[in-house]
Amino acid sequence: MPSVIAVENLSKKYIIAHQKQMGPTTLRDTLSNSAKRFAETLLHPFVGAPKNDPAHEEFWALKDISFDIQQGDRVGIIGSNGAGKSTLLKILSRITEPSSGQIRIHGRVSSLLEVGTGFHPELSGRENVYLNGAILGMSKTEINKKFDEIIAFAEVEKFLDTPVKRYSSGMYVRLAFAVAAHLEPEILIVDEVLAVGDAQFQKKCLGKMDDVGKEGRTILFVSHNLAAMKTLCNTGILLDKGQVTFNGGVEGAVDEYLGTDKLHKNEIHWDNIADAPGNENIRLLSISVKPKKGTVLNIDSGVLIEIQFYNTIINANLDTTIHLLTIEGVPVFASGTPLSRNHDSKEGYYTATVEIPPHLLNSGIYKVTQIFGRDQCEVLYKIGDVVSFEIQDTVIRGINMPRIPGVIRPMLNWSTDYLEKKS
Amino acid sequence: MINNQSVLVIEAGRAERHYWRDLWRYRELLFFLAWRDILVRYKQTVIGMAWSLGRPLLTMLVFTLVFSKLAQLPSGGVPYPILVFVALLPWQFFSSSLSSAGDSLISNAGMISKVYFPRLVIPVSAVIVNFVDFLIAGVVLIGLMVWYGFAPSLRIFAIPLFIFMTFIAALGAGLWIAALNVKYRDFRIIVPFVVQFGLYISPIGFSSTIVPEQWRLIYSLNPMVGVIDGFRWAILGGDTQLYWPGFLLSIFLVLVMLVTGIAHFRKTEKTFADVI
Ligand SMILES: Nc1ncnc2c1ncn2[C@@H]1O[C@H](COP(=O)(O)OP(=O)(O)OP(=O)(O)O)[C@@H](O)[C@H]1O
Ligand SMILES: [Mg+2]
Numbered sequence: 001m002p003s004v005i006a007v008e009n010l011s012k013k014y015i016i017a018h019q020k021q022m023g024p025t026t027l028r029d030t031l032s033n034s035a036k037r038f039a040e041t042l043l044h045p046f047v048g049a050p051k052n053d054p055a056h057e058e059f060w061a062l063k064d065i066s067f068d069i070q071q072g073d074r075v076g077i078i079g080s081n082g083a084g085k086s087t088l089l090k091i092l093s094r095i096t097e098p099s100s101g102q103i104r105i106h107g108r109v110s111s112l113l114e115v116g117t118g119f120h121p122e123l124s125g126r127e128n129v130y131l132n133g134a135i136l137g138m139s140k141t142e143i144n145k146k147f148d149e150i151i152a153f154a155e156v157e158k159f160l161d162t163p164v165k166r167y168s169s170g171m172y173v174r175l176a177f178a179v180a181a182h183l184e185p186e187i188l189i190v191d192e193v194l195a196v197g198d199a200q201f202q203k204k205c206l207g208k209m210d211d212v213g214k215e216g217r218t219i220l221f222v223s224h225n226l227a228a229m230k231t232l233c234n235t236g237i238l239l240d241k242g243q244v245t246f247n248g249g250v251e252g253a254v255d256e257y258l259g260t261d262k263l264h265k266n267e268i269h270w271d272n273i274a275d276a277p278g279n280e281n282i283r284l285l286s287i288s289v290k291p292k293k294g295t296v297l298n299i300d301s302g303v304l305i306e307i308q309f310y311n312t313i314i315n316a317n318l319d320t321t322i323h324l325l326t327i328e329g330v331p332v333f334a335s336g337t338p339l340s341r342n343h344d345s346k347e348g349y350y351t352a353t354v355e356i357p358p359h360l361l362n363s364g365i366y367k368v369t370q371i372f373g374r375d376q377c378e379v380l381y382k383i384g385d386v387v388s389f390e391i392q393d394t395v396i397r398g399i400n401m402p403r404i405p406g407v408i409r410p411m412l413n414w415s416t417d418y419l420e421k422k423s
Numbered sequence: 424m425i426n427n428q429s430v431l432v433i434e435a436g437r438a439e440r441h442y443w444r445d446l447w448r449y450r451e452l453l454f455f456l457a458w459r460d461i462l463v464r465y466k467q468t469v470i471g472m473a474w475s476l477g478r479p480l481l482t483m484l485v486f487t488l489v490f491s492k493l494a495q496l497p498s499g500g501v502p503y504p505i506l507v508f509v510a511l512l513p514w515q516f517f518s519s520s521l522s523s524a525g526d527s528l529i530s531n532a533g534m535i536s537k538v539y540f541p542r543l544v545i546p547v548s549a550v551i552v553n554f555v556d557f558l559i560a561g562v563v564l565i566g567l568m569v570w571y572g573f574a575p576s577l578r579i580f581a582i583p584l585f586i587f588m589t590f591i592a593a594l595g596a597g598l599w600i601a602a603l604n605v606k607y608r609d610f611r612i613i614v615p616f617v618v619q620f621g622l623y624i625s626p627i628g629f630s631s632t633i634v635p636e637q638w639r640l641i642y643s644l645n646p647m648v649g650v651i652d653g654f655r656w657a658i659l660g661g662d663t664q665l666y667w668p669g670f671l672l673s674i675f676l677v678l679v680m681l682v683t684g685i686a687h688f689r690k691t692e693k694t695f696a697d698v699i
Contacts, residue, residue, distance in 0.1 A: 014697060030607065094433060094539040096696040103433040114537045122463045134455040135538055 003068040010101035012062040061087040063242040074219045076229040079239035085222045107186030115193045116176030121165035132179045146182045154178035181208045187218045283310045289389040298392040303356040327365035362409035363393040446541040456548035475556040490628035502571045510627040510651045513589040516557040518618040524549040524597025532699045542692040546601045576660025585653040595680030598688045649673020
């Protein structure tokens with residue numbers, strides 16, 4: 001069976017301008033640069049043009065990638081920020097040209113790289129549906145036919161003739177997604193559009209995409225929501241710095257991604273004190289994150305963080321503190337303890353261990369900042385993002401059960417009471 | 424579902440074989456975009472309508488005052504306001520198309536970097552929007568002619584030809600500027616200057632017959648000279664004569680502008696999404 005999409009040695013080069021002032025080229029610069037170059041040629045006719053212009057640097061967003069996609073595959077494309085995922089999708093959707101390589105596509109492609117492209121705030125919901133549909137490549141008759149369905153999906157019947165600038169952002173996103181969801185392509189390309197909208201809506205979108213997949217159409221899906229990806233996709237492609245580092249089952253791709261991702265170093269240690277991070281006062285030797293109970297870090301395992309360091313300050317009051325942050329950098333808490341209370345610190349190895357109780361952190365990825373201080377006010381040494389770890393949920397959540405919102409997820413005491421029947 | 428006829432090949436530097444077919448497929452988008460801009464204009468401001476009518480009328484008044492009353496230029500027996508207004512119509516169409524087609528890619532940057540479609544759709548739709556204004560202003564001209572009791576000759580039937588020529592001129596120049604604007608953002612400063620300047624060097628406030636014979640061919644290097652002369656010839660009738668060498672030169676230049684404009688646009692449009 002032929003591949004629906006065959007990508008061969010695809011590369012994409014961007015030219016990055018390093019200018020004093022960033023931004024697009026200006027005519028003035030170009031003119032003055034060529035004047036300068038012309039003058040230089042006159043002065044030094046035999047030197048030739050400078051080989052690399054320091055103001056323009058080449059950057060390979062994709063480098064020599066090849067893969068095949070079969071009919072009906074639901075492909076998840078994962079990779080850290082800047083790995084080249086969006087660039088790949090843009091090339092597949094013909095928005096931008098590759099620098100070299102070839103792609104062969106069989107079938108009508110629709111891509112959704114952004115929700116609501118071309119929406120105009122002054123126009124009504126109805127007008128925007130037609131406009132957006134046309135932008136996405138639907139014909140007027142096609143939109144006419146699906147109009148009611150689109151509106152029903154978006155749940156904005158009452159606001160059809162209101163300008164979309166008066167919509168809540170949720171309504172706006174719903175309407176925009178609804179239009180896109182009613183495209184009927186053979187190949188659907190979706191980039192990160194689920195990051196917007198509330199949990200309820202995300203569920204609906206994923207459900208819709210699941211339907212599309214069940215109809216045997218091919219889907220390419222980029223998302224940082226790995227749980228959703230696992231339920232929705234059957235194969236996965238892992239991109240790292242513009243190269244394919246994994247191509248196979250989606251589970252494998254996700255595992256590979258979490259494994260190779262530098263963020264998840266649950267443990268780090270330095271053998272040589274001289275190389276260890278720190279300064280002449282204090283050197284961090286190791287820090288590790290482990291479950292308190294069992295072997296995996298999850299909601300009810302509890303977390304132990306152990307810090308080892310070498311101290312050279314004597315007869316002082318020292319303290320150690322950790323800051324815990326979410327992967328997005330939202331501080332969760334700061335917690336510390338004195339190491340010595342009576343001006344009696346000693347030179348030598350120390351360890352400190354802190355326990356985060358079970359049912360405090362929600363599932364997700366967290367990172368740790370380590371701080372050593374004196375007299376609980378002076379910072380001796382601080383190192384950010386020194387380790388990070390992921391707390392798993394105890395149930396697999398996906399389409400039907402999105403991640404429970406919140407940074408923390410404490411188990412609280414509730415009481416409920418039955419009172420009486422309405423008389 | 425897979426049929427081998429519809430295989431799409433994406434490659435570096437591959438001239439899009441289906442470009443014109445795609446453009447045809449996206450013709451609805453063309454009209455939707457024009458419709459959007461017209462709708463927004465008339466929704467946002469009550470002045471929207473007044474603007475398309477008021478601007479040419481005001482310019483006409485000023486020009487009549489300056490060129491006819493103060494400079495005492497000849498009109499060849501035609502009411503001076505009509506002489507001016509007939510020229511203002513194509514000029515305004517041309518100059519507003521130039522500015523709005525020029526800005527059109529930048530103002531639709533979001534669409535360009537997120538969706539595929541033949542990029543030509545955007546500047547063409549900008550020209551169409553101005554064409555609608557042109558038609559509205561045309562109604563004013565009819566009113567003006569009724570007011571002065573001025574009947575056009577049979578040559579009026581040639582007018583679609585000249586309208587088409589204006590369209591081509593506006594599109595050709597608009598495409599050049601649109602593409603240049605994406606690459607060189609400071610190009611935008613040049614356009615208002617050209618438009619401002621063009622208003623005075625084109626034969627709008629006066630008839631091009633006042634240009635000395637030996638200069639007329641050189642004068643026709645401004646393609647709008649031919650267009651405007653054509654409009655006057657068709658609408659004013661009477662003893663208005665076309666200066667053929669100049670007119671043919673203008674037609675030639677307009678066509679060159681369109682062909683090179685499309686070629687340049689197509690050459691650069693592949694990188695629009697990367698640099699916009
Ligand atoms: N138009 C452009 N000009 C220059 N560099 C670009 C351009 N578009 C993307 N890049 C660069 O190419 C690299 C890949 O970008 P891309 O948007 O594909 O990443 P991504 O994998 O989608 O990341 P994210 O997860 O953050 O969306 C980035 O380093 C980015 O800075
Ligand atoms: Mg991206």
